[in-house]
Amino acid sequence: MKNHIVCILIIVLLFNISYAQELGFFTTVKNDSIHFFLNQTLEIGHGFYIEDESGKRLNETPIVAEMNPINAKMILGNFHDDFLSILKVETTEQLILKLRNDNYYGTIATLMDKRAAKVLGRYYSTSVDKKGKYNIVITNSSGKIEKQVDRIVDIKEVLPKTITDFNVEQKNNQVIATWIYPKWDGDYHDITFQFLLFRSEEKKVYTQVNDRPLFRVDGMSNRYVDTSVEMGKKYKYKIVAIDALGRSGKAAEIKIQTFDQIPPEKPQELVALVEKEKVHLSWLQNSDTDIAGYNIYRWEAESEIPDQLNSKLLPITETQFIDNTMKYSMNYYYGVSAVDLSGNVSKHSARASALVTDKTPPKPASNFSAEIIDNMVKLQWEKSPSDDVAGYFVRRGFSVEHPYKLQDDPIESTNYIDKSGKKNIMKPGQKYYYSVVAVDTMTYQSESIGVWITIPDNKPPQSPGKVKAENRNGREVMIKWNPSISRDVESYKVQRINGEYTILSNEQLSYIDKKIKKGQTVQYKISAIDTAGNESEFSISNEVLVKDVNPPSAPSFVSGKIIESSIFIIWEPVGDFDLVGYNVYRGKSQNSLGEKLNSVPITDLQFIDQSGNKDFKYWIKSVDTSGNESERSIVVTI
Secondary structure, three states, X not given: OHHHHXXXXXXXXXXOOOOOOOOOEEEXXXXXXXXXXXXXXXXXXXXXXXXXXXXXXXXXXXXXXXXXXXXXHHHHOOHHHHXXXXXXXXXXXXXXXXXXXXXHHHHHHHHHOHHHHHHOOOEEEEEOOOOEEEEEEEEOOOOOEEEEEEEEEOOOOOOOOOOEEEEEEEEOOEEEEEEEOOOOOOOOOOOEEEEEEEEEEOOOOOEEOOOOOEEOOOOOOEEEEEOOOOOOOEEEEEEEXXXXXXXXXXXXXXXXXXOOOOOOOOOOOOEEEEEOOEEEEEOOOOOOOOEEEEEEEEEEOOOOOOEEOOOOOEEOOOOEEEEOOOOOOOEEEEEEEEEEOOOOEOOOOOXXXXXXXXXXXXXXXXXXXXEEEOOEEEEEEEOOOOOOEEEEEEEEEOOOOOOEEOOOOOEOOOEEEEOOOOOOOOOOOOEEEEEEEEEEOOOOEOXXXXXXXXXXXXXXXXXXXXXXXXXXXOOEEEEEEOOOOOOOEEEEEEEEOOOOEEEEEXXXXXXXXXXXXXXXEEOEEEEEEEOOOOEOOOEEOOOEEOOOOOOOOOOOOOEEEEEOXXXXXXXXXXXXXXXXXXXXXXXXXXXXXXXXXXXXXXXXXXXXXXOOOOOOEEEEEEEEOOOOEOOOOOOEEO
């Protein structure tokens, strides 16, 4: 029972019915009795009556929940201890509260066992003999009717529906059963909630195979994995649907033939001998009675995945094999596996090793070519016709007689891209001789083939060093930079960002920009240009604000007066060309520092101080584009 409940509590609700919404009830008929199940647990003290369409009550007293722990425990019987364990509560009082407060658990318990439904006050059954409308009448502790729910009830026994698309298939050493059950269509007689799966061997009785309940879950696939089958036997399976009253629907049946999936024993005493530059393998014949043949495998020295050497299964009587596809000087490991009539493959035999050597240099490669693509030299050739070639060495030099290798280990491909780097510098304009030699598994080298190629000068020079820009009193900007370290630099390109540029000789490392405006923020970028016209990346200067240090003239003819409780200040304009506005100050005395009344320079020639009074002194200062302030104007007394 415990496992039974575990599976119930971890699945979603049995049907696509919202039990937590409107109060309602399910009805089902068995023989001459009708069974009513509420879909919710009523409040404490509330109960329900069943009325027929004439208003006659079928039960004399209301159906109410059992709140006495002693009585509830007696009603639940052996169901009681299982619920304590699964719901992780210790007492009957806690169990009652858990089932009452959580409608999910309460509804599942109601469908699982009528005894739980009785404890929750959600179940009633009686004998009826005619179809009609039946009401659920909810009353409170005072007997007052709180709510009524009615439904037309057919007096007919509705059994679980037939299961469709029942199928079983073998996967590995298991049989997987799948099936489909119709979705809940709103029929409140439908209280089917689980399935029972049975299996029988040929001419034997059925036994139940599911060790856990198989619950109906609308919208989810139904599946069960049977791990207790014996491969190679025929089985029959059948499955039935069960409802809350224990009634079953029509069974669905199907047969399956399982197949042997037990591999044979691995072959024994594999031996590998090298004769006339070939590897000869031999092993003992397997003793299994259902052997179909053998497969041969070969591993390279450090490889974990082998190559299968035979394209067809070797007959059971053939326990020898010759390998002539190996490379010289390579250490190989060999293994054999047995295959039975069902296609099961054994483990590999114990491995046997072999090493084949020779002393003949390989033949050279052919059709060697070189081309320059994106400042790289792309080399291609056709492979050597020798079977034991391990790879190729690519060489480069200033002469045919004295080349040097471009890589430490031979490469297997028949192409190579030579890139210039810190350890492999290709000088622009230099002529090189490229060659390639084949090397075999014994490290013997073939004759070389090669070609001459000249490297074009399309590499840009290094960027100039640090760039510094300095403001010169708002009239000009001096730009200085450190030279590029490239030796073929011919000139420098000086450019104001988002502005025009000028070209200077490689001897000139400074420039004065006089085409600027005061108040402007400027930045410069410098690039180096080599003798081939290649231009470097830019070096960027610091940002410079073009400004001067000479303040503008002070405003004149400053006056003030009181207008409607505010101080009104006016003044004459200042004629400086870089003027941006005026700052207004006030203080309590002629010699005080005062406070500035505006946050940004004022462009008008007047100011209203709404918080001022006649006890303050006022003065004005001019401000230019460089942020310089003039001397104060005359101090005005209101």
